[in-house]
Amino acid sequence: MAQSHSPPSETFDIAVVGGGVVGCAMARRFTLEGARVVLLEKAVDVLAGASKGNSAILHTGFDAPPGSLEQRCIAEGHAEFLEIRDALKLPLLQSGAIVAAWTPEEQDKLESLMEQAHANGIEDVQPLTAAAILAEEPNLASRVKGGFRVPREALIDPWSTPHAYLLQALTNGAAVWRGCEVTDGMFDGAEWVLETTQGSLRASSVINCAGLYGDILDQRLLGETFYSIRPRKGQFLVFDKAAARLVSSIVLPVPTEKTKGIVVCRTIYGNVLVGPTAEDQESRTDSSTDRDTLVQLHRKGAEILPALAEVPVTAAYAGLRPASEQKDYRIHERPERNYISVGGIRSTGLSSALGVARHVFERHRGFGHRFAALERPLQAPACGGLSEYDPRNWQEAANGGIVCHCELVTRREIEQVLSGPLPPHSLAGLKRRTRVTMGRCQGFYCMGTLARMTEGAFDVPLASVVDEPGNPDE
Structure with missing residues (x-):
């Protein structure tokens, strides 16, 4: 149950606002570094915003803009996930990905995409002819023109992963206030007093991980914002588990300037996923699906994997990505007010969350705050075996x-x-x-x-x- 909290006698070191995957990773990082952390989430459960609906791919960042903050955070997040997954018992399906070109125009872009991957430190991409692709994935449409393999792209659980981050933070002393929207705040030169729907609290620093509402929170607390959230809806179709035998790799399209495009892949739960779309909208809450778009998704999935046309659809859903007016992540610090805003973490947030948390922690060190990192942090209780490919x-x-x-x-x-x-x-x-x-x-x-x-x-x-x-x- 959402609980009321009276103002604590102590001051938290860090108030993380927003319980999405980035907020959960942020709470874990600062807690492990020795800070006294509180995570504030306005919904009754965490992962209720942008983080509840995504394609659940652990990206390498091969197609991120070289030198961008997004690319660096994905690379660091990918590496840390692999380091901690055994200890936190996080599911991982090492499927690899195939970037497939379906038109001559897309085929012409493959070489530059592989060069971009190399610039991003992904040296193990492998060019594939159409025949080689069909040998690996014989159920793909025969009209494929060519592509390349990205061996270290993988599938993970989009839900137990951030839950594990937050549970480790809780196990090591963090607090979580749910049903707790931040409505106002004041910085007195040394610490923040935050007004919330569950009462007041004091914190030395605020980390804004509010996702779809990040710019609104900036306005509430700072009176200004450094970016504007422009919600982008992505609709998905989930096919019955019988479809999982049809494909083993993550089948990625040649990306555009706006979107990574329509993906066909298995899920960690044993289904097959097709999506997402990329629909800009004003609403930050409308995650509805519509029949015409789902029909188009179904058609697109069957164009890529023809046998999908005969497999029942189990579910459809939509997620909202907190896109902004720029493609790169929008992370800004205000050291004079002990405040960092973490915005514009779009579709790659699940992959980059651990890297984003490390980056923000290092930026926060520049504020002059010092913590004593935990020497032997406790492991959280396992989140449970949700993967269809592991013991249940x-x-x-x-x-x-x-x-x-x-x-x-x-x-x-x-x-x-x-x-x-x-x-x-x-x-x-x-x-x-x-x-x-x-x-x-x-x-x-x-x-x-x-x-x-x-x-x-x-x-x-x-x-x-x-x-x-x-x-x-x-």
Whole structure:
């Protein structure tokens, strides 16, 4: 439940505003460096904004603008993810990617894209002829012209990954206030007093990781902003698990100036994903899908992987990317006010979050604050085996039986999450922790059992909630 907090007697070193993947990584980094951290999230659960809907690819940054902040953060984030994944038990499907050209014009761009990859330190890209691509991926459309392989692109879990970051921060002393919107604040020359919907708090520094609302938070706290968020919607189709046998690599298009384009890939949950679109809009909350766009996505998926035309669609969803007026990340510090704004972290935020957190920590060191890094940080409890390609809880003894049969989620998994250190306060939060209601029936068969199991746990009782059909994130 969202809880009221009275003003603490102590002052936090760092207030991280925003509980998306970047905010979770930020809380972890500053906590491990010895800071007393509080993460403030206005929704009842973390990952409720831009981070709830993405393609879940661990990018290498091969196609990022060379020398950009985005490219550096992706490279550092990718490397750190590989360093910590075993300790945090993070799923990873090392599938590799194929950048495929489908027209002569796209084929002409392949050489410059490989040169860009080399400039970004990705030396292991490998050119592929059309015949070589079809030998690796025989179910792709035969009209493919050529491409290249990026071996270290991979698939990860977009939800248990940031949860693991935040749980490690909590285990090592951080605090999380959910249902807690920052409405105002004042800096007195030494520390901030933040006014929130859960009361006041004091913090020496503020790190703005508010994503889609980052520019608005800047205005509230600083009276000015360094960028403007221009929400970009990306719609996705999720195909039934039978489609997973049709493709093994991440199939990437030749990117444009605006977007990475339509991707076809497996998910860590055993489905196949097609998307995203790139639709600029004014609304920061409208993550609806529309039939015409989904029909076009279905057609595009079948053009790339023809057998998809015969596979049922399990779900459709949309995510909003916090794009800005410039392509690169928009990270600005105001050392005289102990404030750093982390904006414009677009579609690569899942890959770069750990790198962004390292970058921001180093910038914050320039403020003159010094912490004593934890010598032996504690590991967080495992988030649970959500990957279809790793052992699952239903395969173990004494699991309490299966509750969600589509996704094979057990009673024990649900109970452990509900009683754990970051219990979800909504069905969407529970879904992102366990996979419940994500499958073919979208919760039709398990909703009654879930309502009984979560009685008293959610801000809005599940018995009174009617999910939007086909949307796995609401």
